[in-house]
Amino acid sequence: MKKIAAVVLALVMGAVLLSGCGKLDPEKTLYFFNYGDYIDPDLLKEFEKETGIRVIMDTFDTNEEMYPVIQAGQVKYDLVVASDYTIEKMLANNLLSPLNYDNIPNAKNLEKTYMDIMAGSDPGNKYAIPYNWGTVGIMYNTKKIPEGSITSWTDLWKEEYKSMGILMQDSLRDTFMVAEMILGYDMNTTDPNELEQVVQLLIRQAPLVAGYKNDAARDDLITGDAAIGMIYSGEYLYCIDENENLTYVVPKEGTNVWFDCFVIPKNAQNQKAAEAFINFMLRPEVGLKTFEYLTYPSPNAETIKLIDKEYLEDPAVFPDAETLSRCGLYHYMGEDADATLASYWKRFRGN
Amino acid sequence: MNKRKLLAGPYLAIVLCGTIIPLLAILYYGFTDRAGQFTLANITAVTEPENAKALGLSLLLALICTVICLLLAYPIGLLLRRTKGEKKGLIIFVLILPMWMNFLLRTMAWKALLANTGVINAILEAVGLPGINIINTPAAVVLGMVYDFLPFMILPIYNVMIKIDNSLIEAAQDLGSNGFQVLTRIILPLSVPGIISGVTMVFVPAMTTFAISNILGGGKIYLIGNIIEQDFLMGLRQTGSGLSLVIMVFILISMALINKFDKNGEGSML
Structure with a gap:
């Protein structure tokens, strides 16, 4: 029944x-x-x-x-x-x-x-x-790295931070952008010579990097498993809520604004x-x-x-106007450009 | 008779929508370029150094994982064969228990355990031992694979083991076999089918995983599964499909090899 x-x-x-x-x-x-x-x-x-x-x-x-x-x-x-x-x-x-x-x-x-x-x-x-909207920048733990000592994307290439844990994003455009900013290239470049150098720069960094992570990056920074990493500005308030020693900086070379x-x-x-x-x-x-x-x-x-x-x-x-003036947008450059970028990305990630 | 055929309807629908159609789509994309023209470039892409390297690493890690699983599962199978009643139920229950949770969650738990500031290192530090540093290395990935796939090895082995007739073993003993001979000449040959299905069920997912290598490899261990995932995420579904077809061939070859051993195994029995 x-x-x-x-x-x-x-x-x-x-x-x-x-x-x-x-x-x-x-x-x-x-x-x-x-x-x-x-x-x-x-x-x-x-x-x-x-x-x-x-x-x-x-x-x-x-x-x-x-x-x-x-x-x-x-x-x-x-x-x-x-x-x-x-x-x-x-x-x-x-x-x-x-x-x-x-x-x-x-x-x-x-x-x-x-x-x-x-x-x-x-x-x-x-x-x-x-x-x-937001920016892409570097978050670091001021307990391990003195506050204010991080100003540049090149800080992610520093041997001394290797043992503390350096994180990069597992994201084609964002990760390439970091190397492009260091080399002084446009963040929308599709020039093969420039991309080749971008890949080489990232390959040189790879032995220092603890991991390439997207959403998990913030967790590792919060728990202290990593002391420094590239991250989206939107994660910042969440992260400092969980770990007050974290701080976020937009590197001086400029970055992406989205x-x-x-x-x-x-x-x-x-x-x-x-x-x-x-x-x-x-x-x-x-x-x-x-x-x-x-x-x-x-x-x-x-x-x-x-x-x-x-x-x-x-x-x-x-970020203030001066910082924003150093930021740029990613552009859509067509399917062929996407395929070119993807092939360079695979070269770097597969290395 | 026709009515009975109807019962297969839902299964056929699932196979059609879930296997045949996606497979045809992969075949189509695998053999065409972005303009829709026929090409073999997606297949030959596997010879590019980064793809070949990832494929090699996948094969190697899957092989190591399968061997470890087999070495762990076989003694458990022997143990379960001898255990009786409630105790056996309890052991099986404990083995199956983790499978009630989502495997991604369990893998993430391993990440928390193995992390440099994780649980295991905290305990080691507390008792004054040096910490381990295996997160984001191939070792962590293999550990995760073994943990995730071990039940798939244990269950088929257990299934064939309990079906082995005790009288066969008693007969062997009557004829003067010692324990080792019973194991190598009776139990082992008779459990080959279980080993085969166990190996298949562990090797294939270990070979194609991208989730475990992502979580425990920290994005630094790049397996063929990760490359295919990236291809699809980046909109390169043609290359992704081509590489999928290539690993399908690799899996078919491995299966054929294993089945050959199977025949030998059963042949020596007869």
Whole structure:
């Protein structure tokens, strides 16, 4: 008897769910494609409550995973979060729809400095609204390495730090960028001679490196297994929360600055809802909640006014204009360039 | 009869979607370039020094891992054969227990144990012994492989061992065999099928892993699995597919070799 009841209950619940799905009003639904754990879930609820628009969010881990989904276009998303260089690729392949700024009045809150940098990927800021941004730099443990002694990418090549543990990222563009900055090359170079020297420089460093890690890098720095390593600025606040001896520095040679932005795919069904959502996210207090949840620097000038002084004055969280002037964006340079870079990367990693 | 065939439907659907179609896709990408033209470049890519080196290292580490697993698992199989009742259940339970947890989590746990500031070194330091420094080395990767794949060696060996008829052993003893002769002339030949499946089930995943080498090798141990993973992540699915086909061939060759030994094993029995 109990079994029958359970089956009936399951069927009824299934039917309710299905009918619920069937009733989704396309005018009142927003299909959102975002990185995993990259938005404060309370904000989604707040937006739904306020506008009556239901947000259906799918997540991905990397741009490389997201791009083919948008390119194939079978799943129609209204709003996508993408990084600068992927936005360039999407623009090159005509996958994005221009924004209607009339529906995004809060765009005036965006800090012009950052919009100007982002214009390097999205000329005229026609397609992308920055969500978070950050830099790539060096994090080190001040208990083992005196504070202030790390200023340059070349510090990652120092024999004396080998025994303390040096970490590099296992990421083609970021790891190449470090060597390119040291050699004084463009971080978007595809010149074979320059790449050859980049590879040689990294191969020379390899015996000193304890590991090439992405997400695990911060854990090793926190536990003290490694004392120095290249890392994304967004990890900084999380790391010092766990280990107060850690500090972050943008090396003097310059580095990559990255932007994650909201974009609207060409095949979006509900561009209005997407724009309403972007406008909501650009509210100063919503930006503050985002900052508190994700701890990435905000591109929103009105949000920045609300952020604690302690963070604002920390150059690791908000680099000053002089530091930013030494930073650059990665660009998408086409499939052939990607294949060239990949072949040099494999030469280095396989060595 | 037809109704019974229907029962195979779900299985066929899984094989079609999960094996045949992906295999065809890999074949297609493996033999074409980015423009879709036929090419063998993805296959011959294996001779490039970095790929050949990674393949060699994969073969070597997988071989070492398989041998260690076999040396560890066989005595356990013998032990389990003799153990009776509740005790046997308990031993098997303990062996299977780790498999209830996700293998990535277990591998990460090894990372925490082996790290320079990890648990093992903290204990060694506390008792005044020198620390070990094996994290991010091939030794750590082999250790992780052995730990992760050992049950796949034990279970098939155990399965054939318990099926060996005791009367065969008694007969051998009656005819004057000592313990060693019983082991080498009765138990060992009869357990060959278990060893074969154990070797297969350990060697193949050890040869193709990229997760263990990533976690315990710190990204410094570059196996063929890591190269293929990188290829796919970097959008080079043609080269990735080509190399996948090459290791498939290597695995087929290893299987054929093992099966040849199998025949010899059973042949000497007859």
